[in-house]
Amino acid sequence: MAQQQNKLKLYSYWISSCSWRIRIALNLKGLQYQYIPVNLLKGEHFSPEFQRLNPIGYVPVLVDGDIVVSDSFAIFMYLEEKYPQIPLLPPDLPKKALNIQAANIVSSSIQPLQNLAVLKYIEEKTSPDEIIPWAKFHIEKGFAALEKLLKDHAGRYATGDEVSMADVFLAPQIFNGIKRFNVDMAKFPLLTRLNEAYSELPEFQKATPENQPDAPLA
Ligand SMILES: N[C@@H](CCC(=O)N[C@@H](CS)C(=O)NCC(=O)O)C(=O)O
Known part of the structure; x- marks a missing residue:
């Protein structure tokens, strides 16, 4: 080991x-x-x-x-x-595949479309007013898919009652959707519930932006 x-x-x-x-x-x-x-x-x-x-x-x-x-x-x-x-990956193969799928929806089908470099490009090629609608559209598309994908599998966390890979990727993305891009979370009740569950875990709390040494002083 x-x-x-x-x-x-x-x-x-x-x-x-x-x-x-x-x-x-x-x-x-x-x-x-x-x-x-x-x-x-x-x-x-x-x-x-x-x-x-x-x-x-x-x-x-x-x-x-x-x-x-x-x-x-x-x-x-x-x-x-x-x-x-x-x-952080369950041994059960279907559950493992589900975790990888959910994590990859975040990391390849949502986050790259709202990355700083992409938003700067949208701003330059169109207008600053297009940034939020662009990001929101892609985040909501991904969130809708995640709600459908996870609804029959979620327990306290995304794929059951244990914290696993999907949760690690979901937590920051949900936060971003809410705080940076004004996503209407009423449309995503499962993700809203998961976000509340994450906020109670010390390992997640310690990782939040405001708790990092380079966070600007409030
Ligand atoms: N697929 C990469 C994406 C990394 C990425 O987009 N990082 C962002 C911060 S979340 C970044 O460094 N952005 C700088 C930029 O857009 O110029 C990963 O998951 O690590």
Whole structure:
């Protein structure tokens, strides 16, 4: 069983939902890590040093000794295999597939469409007024699919009564939908209920943007 030998390093930005997923996973797995802030608004992700770690220049990046992994999905899978003591993927194959599907809806069919770089592009090519409607449209499409996908499987959490991968990806995305893009959550009762359940868990609370060292002082 792999023990934690090196202190992990996480390159993260306080409000980045992709970084936030990994903060939750690390907390749930009880792994200590060093937090290295990358200020996206100041463009620190475009620096040559950061781009050497992740050529596409996005957070998060995890450094584990000599190993560098970027992309939250890849980092999650890496952590799951390297640190299996507290698993976040269920052994039951259909349930595992459901978790991967739900997580991937967030990470490939929702978040990329509301990423900073995409919103800047929309703003430049159309107008600042198009940003929120664009993001909202894609988030709501994804949320509608997630409601349908999970409705017959959810327990206290997304795929049952144990916290698992789907929850790790859902929590930051639901928060973003509500706080940054004014999504009307009345249309998504299951996601609303899950969001309430997440807010009670210390591992999720510790990972929220306002609790990060690079969060601006209120
Ligand atoms: N698929 C990647 C996406 C990473 C990503 O989009 N990160 C955002 C923050 S959540 C970022 O660094 N954005 C910088 C930019 O858009 O310029 C992942 O899941 O890690």
